[in-house]
Amino acid sequence: MATVLSVSGSPSATSRTQRLLRHLDRRLLAQGHRVIPLDVRTIPAEALLGADFRHPAIVEATELFARADGVVVGTPVYKAAYSGVLKALLDLLPQYALTGKTVLPLATGGSTAHVLALDYALRPVLNSMGAAHIVQGWFTLDKELTVREDGSLTVAPAADEALGQVVDQFSAALGRTPLLAAAG
Numbered sequence: 279m280a281t282v283l284s285v286s287g288s289p290s291a292t293s294r295t296q297r298l299l300r301h302l303d304r305r306l307l308a309q310g311h312r313v314i315p316l317d318v319r320t321i322p323a324e325a326l327l328g329a330d331f332r333h334p335a336i337v338e339a340t341e342l343f344a345r346a347d348g349v350v351v352g353t354p355v356y357k358a359a360y361s362g363v364l365k366a367l368l369d370l371l372p373q374y375a376l377t378g379k380t381v382l383p384l385a386t387g388g389s390t391a392h393v394l395a396l397d398y399a400l401r402p403v404l405n406s407m408g409a410a411h412i413v414q415g416w417f418t419l420d421k422e423l424t425v426r427e428d429g430s431l432t433v434a435p436a437a438d439e440a441l442g443q444v445v446d447q448f449s450a451a452l453g454r455t456p457l458l459a460a461a462g
């Protein structure tokens with residue numbers, strides 16, 4: 279069993295990205311992992327925007343990253359890249375906060391024109407933070423995500439199947455990480 283930190287990088291109070299991550303968390307839980315959700319929007323703005331490394335919420339987030347074996351990083355695509363609040367948090371973490379960790383990058387967006395934002399924008403940042411293994415990510419169109427009146431999320435079947443596959447690959451990679459670390 280691995281500990282997975284599931285980070286939603288959306289600033290939106292009605293975020294599809296956040297709901298999608300919580301949906302995928304359930305698949306990881308069913309596979310026996312311990313899942314800790316972290317919504318960046320719940321971190322006080324003064325800590326994020328004031329670069330307050332000592333703020334309790336930043337210290338706590340740093341510890342959550344340190345304790346995780348794997349990290350799911352989900353972001354909406356804003357202006358052809360990841361969200362500003364996600365970057366604000368990543369900037370406050372130690373340079374190598376992802377050392378030894380398996381990472382699953384996910385994005386939601388309104389246009390397939392920006393499907394590569396995961397690879398040209400987010401992936402290099404995760405790599406620079408020392409991630410041991412960044413598995414295949416996935417970009418989900420917002421029109422494939424329907425928020426019902428009760429706030430629950432419905433994922434279009436084809437998208438749900440594709441997401442299930444990348445989550446399963448991430449889960450399998452988590453199982454291999456300790457072996458690689460021991461060998462290294």
Ligand SMILES: Cc1cc2nc3c(=O)[nH]c(=O)nc-3n(C[C@H](O)[C@H](O)[C@H](O)COP(=O)(O)O)c2cc1C
Nearest residue numbers: 288293294295354355356357358386387388389420
């Ligand atoms: C300020 C803003 C900028 C956006 N820029 C893009 C963009 O450049 N490319 C894109 O595909 N979608 C863009 N979108 C659409 C969002 O990525 C998409 O609706 C996403 O699912 C929103 O996720 P959220 O509900 O978690 O915030 C933008 C949305 C907003 C609000």
